[in-house]
Amino acid sequence: MNVPSPSPQSAIPRLDLRAVSVAFGGLTALDDVSFDVRPGEIVALIGPNGAGKTTVFNAVCGLVRHRGEVRIDGAPAPRRTADLTARGLSRTLQGLGLFAGLTVRENVLLPVAARHDADDRVGAQLRALELEPLAGRPVAALPYPDRKRVALARALVTDPRLLLLDEPAGGLGADDIAELGVVVRTVAQAGCAVLLVEHHVDFVMDLSDRVVVLDFGRMIAHGAPDDVRDDPRVEEAYLGLKATA
Ligand SMILES: Nc1ncnc2c1ncn2[C@@H]1O[C@H](COP(=O)(O)OP(=O)(O)OP(=O)(O)O)[C@@H](O)[C@H]1O
Ligand SMILES: [Mg+2]
Numbered sequence: 001m002n003v004p005s006p007s008p009q010s011a012i013p014r015l016d017l018r019a020v021s022v023a024f025g026g027l028t029a030l031d032d033v034s035f036d037v038r039p040g041e042i043v044a045l046i047g048p049n050g051a052g053k054t055t056v057f058n059a060v061c062g063l064v065r066h067r068g069e070v071r072i073d074g075a076p077a078p079r080r081t082a083d084l085t086a087r088g089l090s091r092t093l094q095g096l097g098l099f100a101g102l103t104v105r106e107n108v109l110l111p112v113a114a115r116h117d118a119d120d121r122v123g124a125q126l127r128a129l130e131l132e133p134l135a136g137r138p139v140a141a142l143p144y145p146d147r148k149r150v151a152l153a154r155a156l157v158t159d160p161r162l163l164l165l166d167e168p169a170g171g172l173g174a175d176d177i178a179e180l181g182v183v184v185r186t187v188a189q190a191g192c193a194v195l196l197v198e199h200h201v202d203f204v205m206d207l208s209d210r211v212v213v214l215d216f217g218r219m220i221a222h223g224a225p226d227d228v229r230d231d232p233r234v235e236e237a238y239l240g241l242k243a244t245a
Pocket of ligand 2: 053054055094
């Protein structure tokens, strides 16, 4: 018999959602959602407000109860944050989730404080995102785009294998969005699997290898950016809404 050699497509997904459903009381927030993200891939999760995008992240991170399976590198995802971090997961929050009274350096240090190489990691990450000049400033004193960079630095300082970004371009101008795109691409090229929630359609279509579209908790489309963009169901549920908003 011919045994096919392993191809990237047959490699074990870094993140694998299988028939994931989440209910909040009577509300079905996610209904039978299945997709995966492979090492080095950028997958975007888009859909209108309330479609269930953040709930996907919360299910992956063990923050909401779900039916179905979430797997990381082929094994069931742990529920505790420390265990998820140990498995290489890192996420940014839709709100920034920073400690406003702490400095930039202190915020970025938090996820790695217990490691022996914490100072080196933090220093390298601050340099990479051009935050060094701001390192000693309290986050509360920074303009919003700089705070977004701090949140990204905090997510990247653990050197994640699986990165979940919830609206990283939200509130940013064109130049900052372009810089963000370069950072996300670089992280993916190093082998990290990236799952990106974003309303900014041009940014998503430009950056992603695949796009998953949610509407009322259901996957209504899944594919290459160009195919998804041209899908009439997507236009109706999401892009059309944005165009007339
Ligand atoms: N903890 C919760 N308890 C009850 N309902 C919730 C909870 N979290 C989310 N929901 C509801 O689940 C649905 C999906 O919410 P979710 O935050 O995942 O949407 P989203 O796609 O991230 O939207 P947005 O683009 O506005 O961020 C919404 O109807 C929301 O009100
Ligand atoms: Mg959300």
